[in-house]
Amino acid sequence: MQRRTFIAALPAAALLPAMAQAQTGTRGTPGAQGAQGPGQGGAPQPATAAEAPLPPVWEAGQDRFIRPDVHAGDRPVGASFASRTAAYGLNGAAGTAHPLATQAGIDILKRGGSAVDAAIAINACLGFLEPTSSGIGGDAYAMIWDPKLKKVVGLAGSGKSPRGLSLETVRARAKNGALPALGALSVSVPGAVDAWWTMHQRYGRLPWAELFQPAIGHAEAGAPVPDIIAYYIRRSLAAFRRPGNGLEEVANALRTYGLADGKGPALGQVFRNSDLARTYRAIAAGGRDAFYQGDLARTVDRYFKRIGGWLRYExxxxxxxxxxxxxxxxYRGTTVHALGANTQGLATLQMLNILERFDLKGAGFQSALSIHLQAEAKRLAYEDRARYYADPHFAKQPVEWLISKDYAAERAKLIRPDRILTPVYPGQAPSRGDTTYFSCADKDGLMVSMIQSNFRGMGSGLVADGLGFMFQDRGQLFSLKDGHPNIYAPGKRPFQTIIPGFATRGGDPWMSFGVMGGDMQPQGQTQIIVNRVDYGLEIQSAGDSPRWHHEGSSQSMGEDSPGLGATGLLRLESGVPLATRQRLAEIGWTIGDPDGGFGRYECVEHRMDGPTRVYAAASEMRADGCALAY
Structure with a gap:
């Protein structure tokens, strides 16, 4: 019989001391709830409680209702903060940010499709179901476990800036020394459709046209909009309607996503997109050429000429x-893979290399020391990110040096356990945002880790006439500083925040995973690896565990983060122990309230039970999605 506790009619102040005291116990920690570290007897205990607990932040009547000191749970086994058990199956698995997209992927797998077929169907569905984070107006990256080659292969589906847009024009039209978030100036070539086609040519099993049928069906029939997606659509449309925002035209976006009142769907309201369904039908019939060289490309060309933009058919x-x-x-026996190119993937590897120099398990799960070390590793890696990461076709990157163990050892020496490092500078090389992530796997062992995005706030705000999708604003991440490796140039790929994740053990696949969310992505990926390797959490609780998010590092545009001071802002999610918050403040961190920017995680794990392949799939509570396996 399970115990139940009922507390009624008590003021919040009366509950706080008891809540603080509860933080001193073992309940709610991985070790107390039965999670085992690799070869260990359980995770370390959290820090002791603070004498003066952090008061709750009440936002009743607003978008959120927050209690920083509380993280609900009470699961009888595993970590109490885990929202659910991972989904297990023998034949295939998928985790996405929308249940209907996950179901579409599973249906493709059951019809004999490969994991790549499922990934394409999922991404097409998400372009309709989750337009706040994805769509064919954006770019895509993937890492694929090839069971025949027994290795991870990478695909970069990143588009270039328009060849007819010069640096001089960009500088003349820039706002505050940077490319604007909205409008044609920040639009680059959408790479997603060609990425799908390229993957399908190598790994597809089902006919190309079949992969679009689920998305077409949903777009025509409509689908109820879940909570988080509704919130972000309405917030983005409000920004598009704001006077003086730089948009060349807004009518198409409001007609496509705004419904009758132009404000966007509310929770549970049915949303349709017949324009996107027609566009998908054209791509299904004509392949990638229909999008890049056919009538769709000509429509795009006419639209940007009409509004005074620069993207062209060529x-x-x-x-x-x-x-x-x-x-x-x-990293401690786990091989972590990351894409380089023009992405921030190297930052994950740099952070892990630095953290390997420290005993995170001994520091304690969710302890101030553990979070302090991880956040300092982030600050060091992100200064290098701002200094060196760019399109390798235009700027030579010192990749081997950046991810070397020797360089990590040098950087680790800068970190002090009892105080925050300030200032932080990039290392000296030797001479010479909105996103969706999804993961799926098939019965033959093919695994896909894929991420796709229109970038910030749904994208540029521009929707070509009758096509039903928004163009990305990824060009906003170009620098305008002379000599910077990421400086804008025609026909150049901008710095990218989107990065899929993959980890192997002993030469075999282990995890296909990702954490959506702009600058949060390397931070989130690092926390997932640390939670799994150092603290022994299984894939669901590793994602549900409370997170930290540091803001304030130098940016790829060559600028500091404005208004956040020398050390930036360390945001701590609800559920981080009160004593941890207090100790981090004592060390010198400026602690910020939770803001919903802690990323959104999906994962598929591969394991062998004797001769039998077993998949586990996880989808966390911070998104509207789900994971399924069969």
Missing amino acids: DLAAHRSEWIEPNRTD
């Missing part, structure tokens, strides 16, 4: 995705 026709070799590092 830019689309010249686009091609690239197969690339992922970079990797070893």
